[in-house]
Every structure is written in structure tokens, then in C-alpha cells.
Amino acid sequence: MTNSEGDLQANAHAAREALDAHVREIVAWHFDPATGCPFWLDWAAGADWDPRVEIQGFDDLSKFGLFEDEALRGGPVRRWVPKAYADRPIYTFETGGTTGTPKSRISVDDFRIDYEMFADNLPDEYFPRGANWLMLGPSGPRRLRLAVEHLAQYRGGISFCVDLDPRWVIKLIKKGWTEHLEAYQEHVVDQAVTILQAGHDVRCMFTTPKLLEALALRLDDMDTTLHEIGITGIFSGGTEFTPQWNRFAHEELLDGAYMTPTSGTTLMGLAASSPSTPENGYKITYYAPQPRAVIQVVDPDDPDTLVDYGTTGRVKLTTLTKEFFMPAFLERDEGEREMPYAAYPWDGVSGVRPFAKFAKSTTVGVY
Amino acid sequence: MIHFPALRWGKPYESLETEEVLHFATGEPIARVSQANPGIVARDLRKAQKARNALRAVPAVELLERVRKAADLFMTADLPLGDGTQSPEDFVRQQSATTGLSEHMARMNMDKLRFVLEHLDEILDSLTRGLDLEILTRGYGEESGLMRSYQATTPALGMVLPSNSPGVHTLWLPVIPMQIGLVLKPGPQEPWTPWRMAQAFFAAGVPSESISIYPGGADVGAAVLKNTPRSLIFGGLPTVNAYRGNPGVQVHGPGFSKILIGEDCVDDWEQHLDLMVDSVLVNSGRSCINCSGIWAPRHTREIAAALAERLAGVEALPPDNDAAQLAAFTVKGQAEAINGDIDETLKTPGAEDMTAAFRSADRWVEQELCDYMLPTIVHCDSPEHPMAAKEYMFPFATVVQCPQDKMIGAIGDTLVGTGITNDDAFRQQLLDAGNIDRLNLGPVPTISLNWLQPHEGNIVDFLYRARAFQQG
Numbered sequence: 001m002t003n004s005e006g007d008l009q010a011n012a013h014a015a016r017e018a019l020d021a022h023v024r025e026i027v028a029w030h031f032d033p034a035t036g037c038p039f040w041l042d043w044a045a046g047a048d049w050d051p052r053v054e055i056q057g058f059d060d061l062s063k064f065g066l067f068e069d070e071a072l073r074g075g076p077v078r079r080w081v082p083k084a085y086a087d088r089p090i091y092t093f094e095t096g097g098t099t100g101t102p103k104s105r106i107s108v109d110d111f112r113i114d115y116e117m118f119a120d121n122l123p124d125e126y127f128p129r130g131a132n133w134l135m136l137g138p139s140g141p142r143r144l145r146l147a148v149e150h151l152a153q154y155r156g157g158i159s160f161c162v163d164l165d166p167r168w169v170i171k172l173i174k175k176g177w178t179e180h181l182e183a184y185q186e187h188v189v190d191q192a193v194t195i196l197q198a199g200h201d202v203r204c205m206f207t208t209p210k211l212l213e214a215l216a217l218r219l220d221d222m223d224t225t226l227h228e229i230g231i232t233g234i235f236s237g238g239t240e241f242t243p244q245w246n247r248f249a250h251e252e253l254l255d256g257a258y259m260t261p262t263s264g265t266t267l268m269g270l271a272a273s274s275p276s277t278p279e280n281g282y283k284i285t286y287y288a289p290q291p292r293a294v295i296q297v298v299d300p301d302d303p304d305t306l307v308d309y310g311t312t313g314r315v316k317l318t319t320l321t322k323e324f325f326m327p328a329f330l331e332r333d334e335g336e337r338e339m340p341y342a343a344y345p346w347d348g349v350s351g352v353r354p355f356a357k358f359a360k361s362t363t364v365g366v367y
Numbered sequence: 368m369i370h371f372p373a374l375r376w377g378k379p380y381e382s383l384e385t386e387e388v389l390h391f392a393t394g395e396p397i398a399r400v401s402q403a404n405p406g407i408v409a410r411d412l413r414k415a416q417k418a419r420n421a422l423r424a425v426p427a428v429e430l431l432e433r434v435r436k437a438a439d440l441f442m443t444a445d446l447p448l449g450d451g452t453q454s455p456e457d458f459v460r461q462q463s464a465t466t467g468l469s470e471h472m473a474r475m476n477m478d479k480l481r482f483v484l485e486h487l488d489e490i491l492d493s494l495t496r497g498l499d500l501e502i503l504t505r506g507y508g509e510e511s512g513l514m515r516s517y518q519a520t521t522p523a524l525g526m527v528l529p530s531n532s533p534g535v536h537t538l539w540l541p542v543i544p545m546q547i548g549l550v551l552k553p554g555p556q557e558p559w560t561p562w563r564m565a566q567a568f569f570a571a572g573v574p575s576e577s578i579s580i581y582p583g584g585a586d587v588g589a590a591v592l593k594n595t596p597r598s599l600i601f602g603g604l605p606t607v608n609a610y611r612g613n614p615g616v617q618v619h620g621p622g623f624s625k626i627l628i629g630e631d632c633v634d635d636w637e638q639h640l641d642l643m644v645d646s647v648l649v650n651s652g653r654s655c656i657n658c659s660g661i662w663a664p665r666h667t668r669e670i671a672a673a674l675a676e677r678l679a680g681v682e683a684l685p686p687d688n689d690a691a692q693l694a695a696f697t698v699k700g701q702a703e704a705i706n707g708d709i710d711e712t713l714k715t716p717g718a719e720d721m722t723a724a725f726r727s728a729d730r731w732v733e734q735e736l737c738d739y740m741l742p743t744i745v746h747c748d749s750p751e752h753p754m755a756a757k758e759y760m761f762p763f764a765t766v767v768q769c770p771q772d773k774m775i776g777a778i779g780d781t782l783v784g785t786g787i788t789n790d791d792a793f794r795q796q797l798l799d800a801g802n803i804d805r806l807n808l809g810p811v812p813t814i815s816l817n818w819l820q821p822h823e824g825n826i827v828d829f830l831y832r833a834r835a836f837q838q839g
Contacts, residue, residue: 176609182593213406220413244383245404252410281383 011345020057022291027055030325035084062304067329072103080106093143095266105266110323111143114269115151117289126233126258130156131203136192136211138166143266148206162191189214196229204233209240216253225255237262243282268293268317274341287344294318297337297349309337314355369398369449371558375411377575390464391697391737397464400558403581405590412594418548419522421574427500430544431488437571438484446566462559463686467695470687476533483537483818493819494827507836516836523548525595527588530554532653547830549578552591617824621758622655622782624813628663629788630771636670639810644677646813651694652762656783658813659758661766662774671721671746671766678742679725683732695737702738705759706731717748750777775800783813
């Protein structure tokens with residue numbers, strides 16, 4: 001065993017111990033009548049076991065069974081607010097809403113904490129502190145707009161934003177209104193170009209793959225590039241952020257600007273990626289912001305069992321913050337289980353894509 | 368395994384994403400196809416004018432010569448494929464293996480392509496009504512003392528191609544000599560013809576920067592349509608409806624081709640039985656020019672029974688059997704869905720599956736990895752029966768009883784209409800019918816094409832706009 005392998009094993013072991021301790025803390029918090037939320041306290045009242053006694057580590061969370069996301073659809077939203085935060089200002093953030101009533105997650109500071117953790121790892125060379133940002137992605141009831149704005153502020157900058165309603169985009173696609181779809185994309189890109197040309201010293205950006213592509217092509221028509229117009233660092237994500245697309249962007253769109261993949265969801269937070277480079281075939285491997293959230297890749301037919309490393313399975317998410325407790329939720333995604341990485345000494349997931357059984361009925365990557 | 372790269376204006380591009388193309392009967396992977404992404408298409412097509420410029424640097428008559436040479440290479444040469452080469456026999460076997468077409472159908476389609484390439488000068492002469500192609504190159508010129516000017520509507524023609532019938536590739540062959548670039552998005556199971564034809568063109572001296580091939584998903588097809596001012600797409604009725612009325616997109620969907628027998632000829636229907644069989648059966652009924660409806664004022668039950676009896680002998684045979692007349696359904700579930708739709712539609716009184724009495728097996732032949740649909744003839748008592756408007760991708764036709772004076776109004780859109788009649792009034796009505804695209808007057812099989820005539824619109828008119836031009 002090499003030193004680095006030994007270090008990684010030691011770090012993975014330490015991370016696991018920290019996770020188990022975190023689980024005990026979070027479970028104690030959510031099932032304490034003084035601090036927990038009505039949803040989980042009601043649940044505990046109907047259960048014949050006490051999570052505070054029986055949950056002593058991450059593996060014990062399987063006693064809850066699988067989390068049914070229907071519980072997050074519809075109200076009253078206050079049942080998710082921990083009593084300890086009852087007097088704090090509460091945000092509610094919604095998932096994309098690709099199917100039916102969207103899921104809601106309440107938040108006090110979680111979105112700030114998640115994005116600060118991520119912001120701490122952004123390279124200053126490409127995301128200069130004090131530089132201004134452009135948030136070119138979905139707005140409205142999603143947390144992303146506020147989160148990116150907070151990230152910019154946290155790093156000393158100011159974030160410019162545009163409106164983008166992905167639910168309208170989904171409707172346009174389903175109706176086959178291609179012209180409207182293209183016009184809407186043009187409208188969004190118009191706003192981005194206007195901001196980038198307005199002398200605001202915007203150097204950093206969050207955007208989606210489709211919008212980045214549209215923006216880069218628009219700039220190409222204007223005989224300039226993302227880099228020439230001032231962008232030095234981009235983070236982006238979503239199911240469209242594939243290795244091939246990342247390679248295409250690096251080789252043909254970015255003109256030397258730095259871009260890193262991320263996977264953010266309302267229910268999880270923000271997962272970072274290990275480096276995605278030509279040397280590893282632009283492979284994209286996401287690592288959850290452990291211990292606040294844990295991603296596992298499991299056998300779809302036996303979700304308590306992890307698949308082997310390198311093997312395909314369904315993504316299972318557990319979220320463990322003082323604001324939100326969600327054990328063992330089966331995402332609508334699948335991917336391959338990946339080994340721990342130096343900066344993130346726990347399991348990762350690569351090749352994330354819609355779960356094959358659901359793929360045909362889901363509209364993804366639309367904006 | 369064979370690898371198909373994307374072609375970006377002639378330059379191979381190996382994608383990090385590939386899809387395997389499988390043998391329809393064994394499931395064995397035959398090829399790995401690099402998948403383009405929409406951004407690549409959008410970016411490349413910003414340079415489409417370079418493709419046209421490269422073609423305009425070669426005189427049109429010279430391009431015609433090179434294309435003729437390409438016909439010979441396509442039919443006989445070992446051409447580059449993957450890390451090696453592909454012989455014509457390899458091509459036949461490979462195309463059959465992934466599309467479900469029998470090998471002799473693949474050869475038949477090769478012959479169609481060869482014929483068109485070898486006669487492109489005559490075809491263009493016909494489609495342009497004898498225009499000197501130099502006028503297209505230059506943009507203007509005098510003809511019979513008159514100034515003519517034509518402007519290209521696009522530097523490159525986009526095409527979203529199907530997997531089911533390689534004969535459709537004949538439609539884009541005249542494009543290169545017209546000095547318009549080619550942007551091809553092949554069907555998932557049929558990368559073979561676009562690739563081999565491009566290689567034949569290149570070997571014959573056609574500038575490589577004039578052709579792009581972008582394998583990929585539906586988003587890549589959408590990118591081709593979005594980024595080319597003129598494009599062709601092949602698909603089902605939803606596709607046709609989505610692009611109907613879009614002047615930049617020529618849509619090729621189901622043909623609903625028909626044979627209409629007039630009052631004056633219907634008593635002699637037996638004379639035309641061979642024509643009907645060929646129209647329904649050739650190329651396994653997959654072409655838009657295959658007949659899916661035979662309409663007559665009387666004797667329709669006898670016609671349907673006679674056709675059914677003739678077609679009932681057609682069996683599902685292995686693709687390398689020279690007697691194989693049926694192509695396989697390679698997409699699991701497709702044949703089952705079609706079979707279910709037929710059964711469901713037959714529940715409405717007034718239609719009968721006439722082949723059932725002559726067939727020993729079920730209509731749907733299920734095999735481990737693919738399916739076959741045996742020829743099916745349904746008799747309909749009236750044009751109002753829902754079955755009368757059906758068309759499927761196998762030898763299927765309805766024989767519909769309909770008074771002659773109601774026929775043209777009831778048949779709906781018809782790509783090829785063969786009118787068997789000597790009645791001058793009915794012939795004139797057929798000539799005037801706006802719902803019939805290609806009209807055959809007299810006993811001509813629907814599948815018999817005259818290549819010198821336009822198909823679903825004149826490709827020259829689609830790619831060039833006549834305009835006024837004066838010079839001081």
C-alpha cells in the first residue's frame with residue numbers, strides 16, 4: 001500500500017466516523033420534541049421504536065426504510081420546520097417540477113452553508129475573490145438563484161441574474177412549440193450578453209450546459225468568446241453535463257476559461273466533482289457534501305445493498321442537516337459507484353443519468 | 368468492432384459517447400457509432416458556406432463525372448470503414464444485420480442508388496428543365512436569349528434519415544452536383560449507407576469538406592433542422608404534422624400510396640393482380656411508395672381474397688435467404704403494437720382480415736430478438752371504416768369498396784396514386800386531385816418510380832430560388 005492509498009484509507013475511516021457522529025447528532029435533534037419538526041415528531045409518535053436510541057450510526061438509518069417523496073409534495077409546509085427554527089425567517093425551495101406537484105424543502109441557512117462549503121474549494125485563479133458573477137440559470141422557486149447570489153457575496157462579489165422558468169420550457173417542449181422554445185432561449189441569452197457587455201466586470205458564472213452552449217455560440221457570432229468577454233471561471237451541472245459535452249466545451253467553447261462540473265439538487269445541496277480532464281476522458285464523478293448529505297449507489301431491486309465499485313446502480317440520497325432530515329430517498333437517477341477521492345474520502349457516483357426505467361417519461365436538461 | 372466516427376466537414380471525430388448497433392437476430396454488436404452532440408452541429412454549421420464554396424470550385428459537369436465514378440466505387444470498391452475497409456458484400460451483410468432487411472433487399476437498394484448516381488445528369492436535366500448547371504454555379508446566365516438567375520436557398524442541405532429503408536438515400540444524391548453541402552444525421556440502425564456513400568464520393572474526388580455526418584439522438588436531429596435553412600426529415604405522422612407548413616423543412620412520412628380502379632376497368636381486376644402484389648410486397652412494404660390501399664367500386668371482396676391468397680405464401684425467412692421477402696422488426700415491441708392496433712381496429716364492424724383464412728400461422732411472428740409481420744390484406748366495406756386510413760411498415764393493404772365518384776374525396780393524402788381507368792373524365796379528376804402527389808395513369812405499380820421526375824417536391828426548387836436579375 002502506498003502512502004497516498006494509506007492516507008486515503010485513513011481519511012475515509014475518519015470521514016465515516018464523523019458521519020456516524022453527525023447522524024447521531026441530527027437524529028437526536030430531529031426527534032427531540034423541543035427541536036424537531038412536526039413531520040418527524042408525528043412519525044415517531046406512531047412508531048414502536050425510538051430513533052434516538054436505536055440510530056447510532058449511518059447504517060442504522062436503514063431502519064427508517066425508504067423515504068417516500070410524496071411527503072414533500074403539498075402542505076402544510078410548516079410541518080417541515082424544526083421547532084428550534086420556528087421563529088426564524090423560512091424559505092421554501094421547490095424541485096424542478098418535471099412531474100406533478102413539486103417537492104418543497106424548507107430552508108433557513110442550509111443553502112448558504114452548502115454554497116459556502118463549495119465556494120471555499122473554488123480556485124481563486126479562475127474565480128477571483130471580489131469578482132462579479134452572472135447567474136444564468138433557473139430562477140423563481142428554486143434555491144439556485146439565491147444560492148449562487150450568496151456564493152458571489154460570500155466571495156466578495158455581486159451577482160447579476162436573469163429570469164428563467166424551466167417549467168415553461170418543459171411545456172414548450174411538450175407542446176412541440178419549437179419556435180417559442182428557441183425564442184425563449186434567445187431572450188435569456190440576450191439578457192446575458194447585455195450584462196456581459198455592460199462594464200460590470202463579470203468574471204464568474206453559473207449556467208447550464210444548454211445555455212452555456214447558446215451563449216458561447218452567440219458570442220462566436222459576435223466574433224468574441226466567453227474568455228475574451230471576461231469570463232474566467234464557470235460552474236455548471238445537470239444531466240446534460242456529460243464527459244463528451246465537457247470535452248466539447250473545453251475544446252471548442254470556453255477559449256481557456258475554467259469550468260468545473262457540479263451536481264446540485266434542492267433535496268441534497270451541492271455535490272462537487274473530482275477533476276474532469278482529458279487525462280481521465282473527462283470523466284465526471286460527483287461526491288456529496290458529506291456528512292450533510294450522503295449519496296449511495298444501490299441495487300435498484302434491493303436498495304439496502306450497495307453495488308460493487310464501477311457497477312451501475314440507482315442513486316440513493318440521505319440528507320442530514322438540522323433543517324432537513326431525509327433518510328434513504330431513491331432518486332430518479334442511476335450511475336456508477338466510484339471509489340473515494342483524496343478531497344472527498346467517501347463514495348462518489350459517475351455517469352449520472354435518468355434511471356432507465358423512468359427515462360422515457362422524464363423531460364430533463366431542458367434549459 | 369467497427370467504429371463509425373462522426374464526420375465534421377469530412378474530418379473524422381471520435382466522440383466520448385458511442386452507441387452500439389446490434390445484429391437484429393443474434394444481438395451481437397456489429398458496430399460502435401460515435402454520438403455527436405447538438406453543440407457540435409450548431410458550431411460546424413456556422414461554417415456551411417465553406418462546403419458550398421469547395422463544391423463551387425469544381426465545375427458542376429465535373430462533379431457529375433465524379434459522382435458517376437462514385438456510383439461504380441459504391442458498388443464495387445473496398446472503401447474505408449473503421450480501421451479497415453468494407454467490401455460491397457460486407458456492406459450488404461452489415462446493413463441487413465442491423466436493419467432487418469434481407470440481403471437481397473439490401474442489394475436491390477444498392478442498385479437503386481447506383482442507378483440514380485449513374486443517371487444524375489439526366490435527372491438534373493429533367494428537374495431543371497434543361498438548365499445549364501453553370502447558371503446555378505454562377506447565379507445567373509442567359510438561356511435562349513433570356514436572363515435567368517437562381518439563388519441557393521442554403522449552403523448545405525440537412526437530412527434526418529430513417530433506419531427502415533435505405534432507398535430513401537436516393538433523394539439526397541443530386542445535391543452534391545448542385546454544389547450544395549450535405550449534412551446527414553443517419554438513422555440509428557442504418558449508419559452504413561451515408562458513410563459508404565460519403566467514402567465513395569471522397570474517393571471519386573468530391574471535396575471532403577462538403578459532407579458532414581452526425582450520428583446521435585433526437586436532439587442532434589433537431590440541431591440539424593435548426594441550423595440548416597433547408598432540410599429533409601423522415602418520420603411518422605407526428606413528425607409530418609410537426610413540420611407541415613414549414614417552408615424550410617421537407618417532410619417525408621408515411622406515403623399512403625394507393626391503387627384506384629375505375630368503374631370501367633374493375634371487372635377486369637384479375638389482369639392487375641400481379642401489379643397489386645408487387646405494389647404491396649416489394650421491399651417488404653417498407654417504402655412510402657408501397658401500396659397500402661386498393662380502392663374499387665365493386666369486386667373488392669374478390670380482389671382482397673385473391674391478393675390474400677397470393678401473399679399468404681410469404682414466410683419469415685432468414686435474411687441471407689434469397690427468397691426472403693420480409694424484413695424483420697428490429698425494435699422490440701413495435702410488431703406487437705402494430706398487431707394489437709390491427710386487432711383493435713378490426714373490432715369495428717365492416718372490416719375483415721382476409722389473409723387469416725389462408726395463413727397457417729399468426730400474423731405476428733415473434734422471435735427471440737426480433738419479430739416479423741406476415742402480409743395482411745383487410746377488406747373494408749366502406750371508406751369510413753377506420754382501417755381504410757391505416758398504413759404500417761410491412762406488406763399490409765386494405766381493399767376498400769368505394770363508389771368512383773367518392774374516391775378522390777375520400778382517399779386522403781396519397782404519395783403515389785395509380786389510377787387504373789380509361790374513363791377520360793375520371794382521368795382528368797385524378798390529374799386535378801391535389802391530394803395525389805405522384806400520379807400513375809394506367810397499370811403502373813406504385814413502387815415503379817421514374818427517377819427523372821420530382822418526388823414530393825422538386826429538390827431543385829427546394830434548393831434554388833428563381834429570381835429577377837439585371838446587369839447594367
